[in-house]
Amino acid sequence: MTATPPLTTPIDCETAVRRLWDYIDGALAEHAAVEVATHLAACAKCPPHFAFARSFLLAVGRTATIAPHGAATRERVLRALEAEGFSRAG
């Protein structure tokens, strides 16, 4: 006996796009995500929106590679902690 797939109904482009961010973020319920995936597989208009949105989010996420901190910040934090009983290693 095979597992019953989640019940899904065909959705239109507007419904699919309304779910765009939730779908990309993996925040949709399973049946809703399947409905979007099914729609994307059959639609010519929507996939570019989703592809662009994914690329956009990747670009935003990549800003995390810039970490503006230096040794001065760490030293300042260590000194403040030492004033409250912390003892640094070494």
Added chain:
Amino acid sequence: MTATDPPDAVSVAFEREVLALLPDLARYARALTRDAADADDLVQETFLRAWRGWHTFDRARELRRWLLAICHHAFIRSRERARRIQLTDEGTDAELEALAAARGHAAAAREGLDVRLLAMDLGPAIRAAIDALAPPFRTVVLLVDVEGASYDEVATLLGIPIGTVRSRLFRARRVLQEALLEHARDAGFRTVAPTPQTITPTAPAP
């Protein structure tokens, strides 16, 4: 154990586990405050609070999330001290923001802007656009899109409903997308970087 007389092992553990996250905290603080000196103050305040509360930290929790929460609340307190926060109505259907983002993309695609945008070095433009967001929106974008937190985690961390997380996030993404497409449009006609536009969605309480 007290914070004024900690065993060496406590300091060692704190330095190894907590201070190792200083780069993450510094990045988050810098993005929140948009000012190097304010960010340093916030980082220091965060680690002091973490040190004071280290003995209460629940090891079942994720340390980085705990620190981000401390940082966020310290930031909010510093802002409350600086000025009264203006309450405004969000009143936005989160899914309408997704629709608006797709419409914006469709219009840009007709000009070929989307392809141009994704071929550009977007780092400076993205940072400028994120900096221009009002703090409640900037916070959610940083936590979800940069730090990788889930809606649930952000809702818990900020003490707001998941629906509010979604509406702020989706609205911020649309505004960021519009700003970046505008950046790409300008780059098509100019060889110098454009001045970042001011992006001020209505600012709800954080």
